[in-house]
Amino acid sequence: MTDTTIREPREEELDRLVDIWLKCSLISHHFIDAHYWQEQKDAMRGLYLPLSENYVAEVEEGIVGFVSMMGDYMAALFIEPEYQRRKIGRSLLLYVKQNREAIHLKVYAKNGDAVNFYKQNGFHISGTGRDEATGEEELFMEWRKKD
Template identity: 30%
Template sequence: MQIETIHPEQFNDVIRLWETTVRACYEYYSEQHIEDIKQRVVTRQLDNLTLRAVHNLEGEMVGFIGTRNSKIAMLFIHPESQRQGFGRALVRYAVELLHCDHLEVDYRNINAIVFYRRLGFTILKSGDNTPPLVVMQK
């Protein structure tokens, strides 16, 4: 499994992967909310993140992680590629090589919270912000 740097010419692929994952895994987001996040956050934030991608054996990008300073800002794995070690590899890369030690996750994303806890993150605080986020630290 190889982890590679994402370059600006790949941003459209990143956005498509983000959108596919959100539509499949975040049933609590409305269509309008997804579009708002996509325009307001995702497309504007990519330039300000350190981005890494992981590819499957066919060379397709199946996941990516975005970090800033010591924070994991986003992690998305294509629904068909989840539970195959791609997310774990990206988080380990971010922790070990990019020195990330904290993140925020939507409190409704129970699968993500469980995933990060299995990787050694603990809940620092939750619920006192908008949107309601769980702050986790390694």
């Protein structure tokens, strides 16, 4: 396991988070046209990240992932591809679970790796829907703290 520090990002690091988001989105959401993700880049930097409660995962080499929360809604969890499967995503999840009773998220049904990751970390599918912007099926997933 990689030695990971979890902390809040500094303003000057937001571009790094957008770079991670875009790179991961293009790979994990390969079933959606790349142009769509490119068009979302400014909104991610200027709107979504500033409105979210963000935490970064930092290793010796620098920031390699992040999680964005909006209350109990997980808006984003992305880890650089070369750092996946090193328990960094799990560390970020455990961090945000600490002070919450529940977490909800949406994930594309075709993103099987993410669906499996969330299931392995205590989430279950609570419903389905369709993303209006892409037309893709989404799974609604949730985690609840056990008594």
